[in-house]
Amino acid sequence: MALEQKLSLKLSQKLVMTPSLQQAIKLLQMTRMELETLLTQELVENPVLEEPELSDEETPREEEAAPEPQTNGDEVIDHGESMENIDLDAYFGDYWEGSGQSSMMEERDEPPIENSLRREPDLYDHLLWQLHMAEVTSRQREIAELIIGNLNPDGFLVATPEEIREMGEGEDRDYTIEEVEEALAIVRGFDPPGIACVDLRESLLLQMDIREIPQDALARRMIYEAWDLFLRRQFPAVAKKLGVELPVLEEEVELIRTLETHPGRRFSTDRPHYIEPDVFVRRVGDEYVIQLNDDGLPRLRVSRAYRRMLQTMRSEGRQNEAQQFIKDKIRSAVWLIKSLDQRQRTIYKVASSIVRQQREFLDRGIEHLRPMVLRDVAEDIGMHESTVSRVVSNKYIHTQRGLFPMKFFFHSGIDREYGDNISSLTVKRKIEQLIQAEDPKRPLSDSELMRILNREGIQIARRTVAKYRDELSIPSSTDRKQIF
Numbered sequence: 001m002a003l004e005q006k007l008s009l010k011l012s013q014k015l016v017m018t019p020s021l022q023q024a025i026k027l028l029q030m031t032r033m034e035l036e037t038l039l040t041q042e043l044v045e046n047p048v049l050e051e052p053e054l055s056d057e058e059t060p061r062e063e064e065a066a067p068e069p070q071t072n073g074d075e076v077i078d079h080g081e082s083m084e085n086i087d088l089d090a091y092f093g094d095y096w097e098g099s100g101q102s103s104m105m106e107e108r109d110e111p112p113i114e115n116s117l118r119r120e121p122d123l124y125d126h127l128l129w130q131l132h133m134a135e136v137t138s139r140q141r142e143i144a145e146l147i148i149g150n151l152n153p154d155g156f157l158v159a160t161p162e163e164i165r166e167m168g169e170g171e172d173r174d175y176t177i178e179e180v181e182e183a184l185a186i187v188r189g190f191d192p193p194g195i196a197c198v199d200l201r202e203s204l205l206l207q208m209d210i211r212e213i214p215q216d217a218l219a220r221r222m223i224y225e226a227w228d229l230f231l232r233r234q235f236p237a238v239a240k241k242l243g244v245e246l247p248v249l250e251e252e253v254e255l256i257r258t259l260e261t262h263p264g265r266r267f268s269t270d271r272p273h274y275i276e277p278d279v280f281v282r283r284v285g286d287e288y289v290i291q292l293n294d295d296g297l298p299r300l301r302v303s304r305a306y307r308r309m310l311q312t313m314r315s316e317g318r319q320n321e322a323q324q325f326i327k328d329k330i331r332s333a334v335w336l337i338k339s340l341d342q343r344q345r346t347i348y349k350v351a352s353s354i355v356r357q358q359r360e361f362l363d364r365g366i367e368h369l370r371p372m373v374l375r376d377v378a379e380d381i382g383m384h385e386s387t388v389s390r391v392v393s394n395k396y397i398h399t400q401r402g403l404f405p406m407k408f409f410f411h412s413g414i415d416r417e418y419g420d421n422i423s424s425l426t427v428k429r430k431i432e433q434l435i436q437a438e439d440p441k442r443p444l445s446d447s448e449l450m451r452i453l454n455r456e457g458i459q460i461a462r463r464t465v466a467k468y469r470d471e472l473s474i475p476s477s478t479d480r481k482q483i484f
Contacts, residue, residue: 024339028346029390032276032293035343039298042336048329049336050303123155123267124148130190143168143175143183147196155195155264156203157184194263201227207259218244219252230256233479277398279351279406281362288362290351292344300340302333346383350391353380354409361409362399369423371413415459422458428468430458435474440482 027035043049121129127148131141146167150159159167161180168175187196193210194203204223213219222230226238235253239246260266280291306326313323357376360368374385374392381388392406413421431449438444444452446469450462474480 023335024342025390027339027343028387029393031394032278032297036297039300039340043298043300046329046333046336048303048306048326048333049300051298052301120269121267122269123151123153123264126267127151127187127190127195131187134186136186139179140183140186142173143180144187147180147184147187151196151264153264153268154262155192155197156200157196157198160198192260192263192266194260197263200261203261203263204256204259213255217252218242218249219255222249222252222256233481275396275403277403278347278395279397281351281355281397281399283362283400288355288359290348290355292348292351294344300333300337302330302337306330346387347391347395349381349383350377350388350406351397353377354397354406356380358409362401365401366429367426369409369425371421371423372410373412374410377410416457424468427453427458427460428472430456431465431468432472432474435469435480438480440480443477443480445477 027038030038043051128145131144131148136144143164146164147157147159150157150164152158161177161184165175165177165180184196188206190196194207197203197206201223205220208217208220221242222238226241229235229238229241235249236246239249242249276293278293280293282289282291307330310323310326310330313320313326354372354377355362357372357380358370360370374388378385378388392410395406397404397406408425411424414424414427416422430453434444434449434452446462446465449465449469450460453460453465469476
């Protein structure tokens, strides 16, 4: 069979991601902070974009976004008037401020800005400060710095003495195990107590040493001889193994509870992250009003000066790189303005659908939160599920019930013997309330919680109860049990 080459035509349909569509998708899933950063950057990079002054008259978005406004071709730019509108003092003031003459005439009483910046010291700063204040040799200081550098944020040592010794081999330093142990003892004597230990057990014992608790104390024996039982809170078994009565053990357990389980926690540099909502839902009478939060976002428009400049070039018949540059920048600006407008419209539609479908929650609380998935909102507003997913990603909505991520309203439902399905969040709330009301000495097991919920008509399995309890960060009934 002979092979031959030939040309053929074929019709096919496929989805093409145009640059404008890619930009719209990118803007849609951005947070407010990311969007504000992007718009500020675009204002700097695209000279055609500008923010209207407060004194400017509002013009329709369509007029401002028009890339090629119509003109009669007779409009002439008055360059003399344009020069009069330029603030030359302010323009050259930027140059004068950067010159040496300004620094000679200006007196600065305030300290440099770099001297006013500060941050809270973390665990490593605190330990290094103590190390530099301690009377140690340079070799001990080198090893101690390696030890401090191998502590996790909780203050536990994540490297063995042998590994620390090997760290000096590549730098032509032959550390010995004895030197490493000596430096380790120096670091463990620093504040906070219990630092630089391998595990929690060793840290608790070190803290007891610092408190000068006797070696034969019952608390020490509990950690030495019954550590596994103590971790599982099996206090009757601990008392039996140590040969003491259960009431005698109570005081020693309280002593251990006063010790720090995370020695470095006090120097944590984690700070609260403040959330700014994307949507406000306010109740006005019997209705809920949705308001998009665009506070702080720059309002963009296409510069009139560049539009007039492009008109002049066209009327004069000039075709050069400058004209092409302005056309490209105007096209990019129009795409951005339209994509931004589309983003706001889409967020508004999704928020409106959420409010309509979760009206009972807004009126009466979390017990009336109904199950809802992305498909429900997508079908309601006539969009694809992926679009709704991008809208609710990393965005927050403020209601009279509190501040919630938009994803909070999307969750599965649990079957009930009567009535509509119940939200999984409502079931979690019921489990949490049942555990809060339980007898601490006889906590409810997962099976007992399942039977209580089944009696209320909620069809749920024991493993589902255990999964919800874990998601709520609630320990098992064995760990919740209080002996004393």
